[in-house]
Amino acid sequence: MDWNWRSIPAEYVIANVRVCRGGKLAKRRGFLHVKKGKVETVGVGEPTAEGFPTLDAGGWVCAPGLVDLHAHFREPGQEEKETIATGSRAAAAGGFTAVVTMPNTQPAIDNAGLVRYVIDRGLEAGLCRVFPTGAISTGRTGETLCEYGEMVAAGAVGFTDDGSPVAHGGLMRNALEYASMLGVPIVSHAEDRTLAGAGVMHEGYWATRLGLEGIPRAAEDACTYRDIELARATGAHLHVAHVSTRGSVELIRRAKAEGVRVTAEATPHHLTLDHSLCRSWSTMFKMNPPLREPDDVAAVAQALAEGVIDCVSTDHAPHTATEKELQFDQAPFGVVGLETALAVGITHLVREGRLDLGVLVQRMSERPAEIFHLPCGRLEEGNDADFMLFDPDEIWSVDPAALQSKSKNTAFAGQTLTGRVKATFLRGRLTWRDADGSLEK
Ligand SMILES: [Zn+2]
Numbered sequence: 001m002d003w004n005w006r007s008i009p010a011e012y013v014i015a016n017v018r019v020c021r022g023g024k025l026a027k028r029r030g031f032l033h034v035k036k037g038k039v040e041t042v043g044v045g046e047p048t049a050e051g052f053p054t055l056d057a058g059g060w061v062c063a064p065g066l067v068d069l070h071a072h073f074r075e076p077g078q079e080e081k082e083t084i085a086t087g088s089r090a091a092a093a094g095g096f097t098a099v100v101t102m103p104n105t106q107p108a109i110d111n112a113g114l115v116r117y118v119i120d121r122g123l124e125a126g127l128c129r130v131f132p133t134g135a136i137s138t139g140r141t142g143e144t145l146c147e148y149g150e151m152v153a154a155g156a157v158g159f160t161d162d163g164s165p166v167a168h169g170g171l172m173r174n175a176l177e178y179a180s181m182l183g184v185p186i187v188s189h190a191e192d193r194t195l196a197g198a199g200v201m202h203e204g205y206w207a208t209r210l211g212l213e214g215i216p217r218a219a220e221d222a223c224t225y226r227d228i229e230l231a232r233a234t235g236a237h238l239h240v241a242h243v244s245t246r247g248s249v250e251l252i253r254r255a256k257a258e259g260v261r262v263t264a265e266a267t268p269h270h271l272t273l274d275h276s277l278c279r280s281w282s283t284m285f286k287m288n289p290p291l292r293e294p295d296d297v298a299a300v301a302q303a304l305a306e307g308v309i310d311c312v313s314t315d316h317a318p319h320t321a322t323e324k325e326l327q328f329d330q331a332p333f334g335v336v337g338l339e340t341a342l343a344v345g346i347t348h349l350v351r352e353g354r355l356d357l358g359v360l361v362q363r364m365s366e367r368p369a370e371i372f373h374l375p376c377g378r379l380e381e382g383n384d385a386d387f388m389l390f391d392p393d394e395i396w397s398v399d400p401a402a403l404q405s406k407s408k409n410t411a412f413a414g415q416t417l418t419g420r421v422k423a424t425f426l427r428g429r430l431t432w433r434d435a436d437g438s439l440e441k
Pocket of ligand 1: 162163164189241242288289
């Protein structure tokens with residue numbers, strides 16, 4: 001039967017796929033049968049269901065829709081950088097079906113009304129599930145806690161002042177206790193600002209050579225240490241965002257071994273790029289935390305493989321070209337990441353033999369959903385049909401202009417990557433199809 005991308009039927013079969021779930025890529029080809037937005041069957045071999053529109057995916061990998069625990073969609077307040085709609089489109093193009101948004105918008109997401117606003121805009125866009133986090137403190141000023149109970153009731157999945165650390169240890173402790181009662185994590189942007197000072201890149205050889213102010217590893221490690229100790233003391237769930245140093249990796253490794261409820265994420269850029277790139281003076285390598293040294297990059301990647309770092313999160317941080325064109329010390333921190341995350345992982349981790357493809361996918365879907373208790377991330381019979389198809393061998397080059405995100409500030413511009421998202425489905429409905437794809441048959 002013919003497959004028509006313009007009108008995806010209520011019931012269909014995607015045949016000739018390699019299913020990737022539970023940390024494993026199936027050796028044998030299989031199929032996926034979707035019925036009314038739900039997964040009816042995930043099978044091996046030829047489709048058993050007959051008479052439904054069937055798409056031959058030609059051996060592409062079929063995986064759970066990816067889940068990002070760390071994205072900045074900038075709405076409300078900075079819609080010139082990204083909106084919830086454009087961010088959702090970028091997510092779908094990157095194979096994501098769920099995104100946890102950061103609350104450092106203008107105004108900050110610090111009350112139930114604003115949590116609901118983000119959710120509603122996400123539903124309106126309809127391209128991926130949008131799960132907001134709320135701010136730890138009112139206005140992200142680090143002074144008083146927000147009303148977590150009301151915000152969780154409205155749909156907040158965790159709390160963070162991300163973009164800024166919580167300077168006050170006592171407030172952080174109270175936040176952990178309060179969030180713990182509600183069963184949601186506190187996300188730590190671990191940075192001691194008194195140590196980071198006016199730093200714009202990693203403190204080390206290249207900062208000295210370039211005459212730029214550095215951010216020492218200690219700025220991150222000191223705060224990671226404090227927050228882990230507060231998690232230990234309160235029994236609360238601490239999630240450490242964008243780990244960039246070998247020191248923080250070791251702190252998290254030890255804390256996990258000792259039974260502290262800590263989880264952690266790393267970004268595609270911290271997993272693959274180092275501070276030497278800053279010698280180009282390109283602000284596409286300016287992010288916070290900064291790109292570190294090769295041994296930090298190796299330690300973070302190793303920790304991801306071992307599960308010490310639980311998941312890959314993008315820290316998708318859109319900024320306009322005008323802002324990023326400022327000189328290095330003036331430009332804002334951050335890069336977009338949703339549309340390159342999977343391919344960066346395949347190219348630099350999987351193909352270099354440091355991580356199995358199945359494990360990479362698990363660290364980008366099942367595991368993040370699990371640690372944030374999100375109702376998605378598993379490709380299983382009876383679940384919503386949130387899934388994506390990708391070609392693990394397709395080679396492409398990152399063209400910033402071709403990105404769906406409103407902002408084009410990628411650290412991977414011009415890089416040749418392997419692995420391309422071909423199509424993304426949310427509740428069985430197509431949310432993205434790669435324009436160059438040969439799927440139309
Ligand atoms: Zn952050």
